[in-house]
Amino acid sequence: MSLQLFKIETVEVASPVSSITFSSIPQGYTDLKLVLSSRSTYGNNFGNPRITINGSTSTFSRRSIYAENGAAGSEVGSDTRIIGVIPDNATANTFGSLELYMPNYASSTYKSYNVDSTTENNSSTQGVWLLAGLWSTTSAVTSITVGPIDGNFATNTTATLYGVL
């Protein structure tokens, strides 16, 4: 059977907001896929979006490999970062590109997810990341919130949540 993708909801930011929430997520799909084209109002070199699941910011952990400022590296963390939002001091009109994939989001096991993202702009202060994350909770995922750790999502940021069968 082929993979099938169904849009659950798209949000486009008309004026800066601190976060975007997808709530009442239907439980009938197999996996979830979130794509985010984002820019923040915060003027640091790298912006970090974070994820909140079912209102929780605890029991998260992650590992990532990355290329930042022309150097490759790897890191671990016990936080909600999913990495990859363009900051306000980047090339004008550029937006980060991020995809988060979470299999078995309605299961009674811990929730693993992977993220690939970029803050591509026409300068050396740029990064690409691959991240594996874990939310060590057995609850089904019913809501997901994403938002920049610093500042707000800028106008024209878009986020779409898909269900996958």
Added chain:
Amino acid sequence: MAIRSLKSGTFSRSGMVGNPVIMPGSYESIATVTVSSATSSITFSSIPSTYTHLQIRGITRSSSANNYDNIWMRFNSDTNSNYASHYLAGNGATADAYAWSSETQIRSFYTAGGTASSNVFSVSVIDILDYANTSKYKTTRHLNGFDNNATGTGDYAKGTLVLSSGLWRSTSAVSAIEFTINGGVNFTQYSSFALYGVN
């Protein structure tokens, strides 16, 4: 016959007994190009602006005298220096980072080259979010790799895995995408790109 509610995800019985289940998905094929004889470029043109995002899936191999080559990607025939690219590349031993800016094309990914082991092709998935949004420059995200079965010496000759990104500094909607190979060499037979629209 069961149908699934897209809102609740629950199954129920279709009132159209005997009819096939119709589930309108968000992922649609726009076009597929498969190389039947060696060619120097693969182009998708007249791309409709009606989708939200684009995704391209490809398998490629070049005809060069190298084990691997760079695939270039250009939008709307824009030959100006409006492109930037960044790579995170691993070969099983090291991870490397590369950056290019103000170039005339995006460096999309590494393809298996003409001296790679026979029948080896690279695989790639490229996402272009909000490709028709005229308030944004266009950012691309690529995941690509190939394995050359432990053959070859140096750099990525034995194979590589690349996460890369590209930028086209234009607010125009993407209406055409052209792929070429570094040095103007050809895509070999059976190379293929499939373009999908995502709603």
